[in-house]
Amino acid sequence: MRDAVLGGLPEIREQLAGLYRHLHQHPELSLRETRTAALLARRLREAGYEEVTEQVGVTGVVGVLRNGEGPVVMLRADIDALPVEEQTGLPYASRVRATDQDGREVPVMHACGHDMHAACLVGAATLLARSRDRWRGTLLVVFQPAEELGVGARGMVDDGMFERFARPDIVLGQHVAPLPAGFVGYGTGPVMAAADSLDITLHGRGGHGSRPESTVDPVLMAAHLVTRLQGIVAREVPPAESAVVTVGRLQAGTKDNIIPDRAELGVNIRTYTPQTRELVRSAIERLARAESAASAAVAEPDLVWSGSLPALVSDPEATSTTIAAFTAHFGAARVQTMPQVNASEDVGVFGTALGVPTVFWFWGGLDTGPTLAALQEGRLDELPGNHSPFFAPVVEPTLTTGVEALTVAALTWLGSP
DSSP: OHHHHHTTHHHHHHHHHHHHHHHHHSOOOTTOOHHHHHHHHHHHHHTTOSEEEEEETTTEEEEEEEESSSOEEEEEEEOOOBSOOOOSOOTTOOOOEEEOTTSOEEEOBOTTSHHHHHHHHHHHHHHHHHTGGGOBEEEEEEEEOOTTTTOHHHHHHHTTHHHHTOOOSEEEEEEEEEEEBTOEEEOSEEEEOEEEEEEEEEEOBOEETTOGGGSBOHHHHHHHHHHHHHHHHHHTSOTTSOEEEEEEEEEEOSSTTEEOSEEEEEEEEEESSHHHHHHHHHHHHHHHHHHHHHTTOSEEEEEEEEEEEOOEEEOHHHHHHHHHHHHHHHOGGGEEEOOOBSSOOSTHHHHHHHTOOEEEEEEEEEOHHHHHHHHHTTOGGGSOOTTOTTOOOOSTTHHHHHHHHHHHHHHHHSBOO
16 A cells, blocks of 8 residues: 555656755745745645645644545644755755844745655645545644744644644654655654743843942853853753753843843753753742842842743654554664654644644655765764754655655554555
């Protein structure tokens, strides 16, 4: 059955490659993916999907293909781009500039591979639509916006996606990564970290730089706090657990001889378990208040949590079943286990909202030979990764592998005719 469905891939491969290049050259920022969404919706309709709905969760697209009694299987791809200036030198490189949510003009690039995700999902959706005699059930095809903001999946759920269309029995998703093209990587349980962001405002008392004794210096306060925050992972998180605390933003003052009255920090944390997540969050708040008190701050710090994403859990049992199908199709040498990834993804919101399993895997997008050599020599960090201005998956075999993986995974969970 699997080979019969995939037999149609050569016929559409060049069309999918053209779609990928077009999406790469015309990226759109989160919740601005209007042209992208319209194009993908049109491709679904052309493939035979009679139920296609746009503007789900602002700019999301949902296609439903009902094919008799059987399981409901959801395939998901994200579609938004990043404010990154492309430096790949490709003939189809992005030169797009746009206005971001803060009103700033920024360059725009598909630096995380969402263009490849979308093209592969169009391919799998097309093959499955053309092979309805080979399976039974309902296929729910979801093009999700705003993954980079961490709000896209939640927005679609809150827009009643599952009540309006279909309630899946399983959620399947994938992400292109800086691995050798043609290879699939996977993990079970928590495979990607939970993410939380915190804005801290420290309150001092400003004054002239020549008279620090008459001030409460928030810059010094912030410097001490940045240093102390690094001790949370080193001294409070158990060694068997994993966590990251990053201060990515520190802003204070306007001139070198003026002590300001406030300092602002932007903190990001990554954790894998609810217990460690709560430990780290509580420790950051405790240290911010304690450092303020120790520095005689004029007020307690303002602490505003935002941008929270749960850990992405790839259901162990469902993952084992899916990976067995991958191994049978690709061969054991091309299917490898991966360590946990400290980056975050919001696809898990879908399965969590319904209480159904999610299966998530990675597949390679970099030139196979040089990447395998870099892996063997411990130089993988030298290669361009997601969010890099140099990251753009090679078209093949990345595209073929991504389409095949989604199709094989869907057929693993759909019913037999």
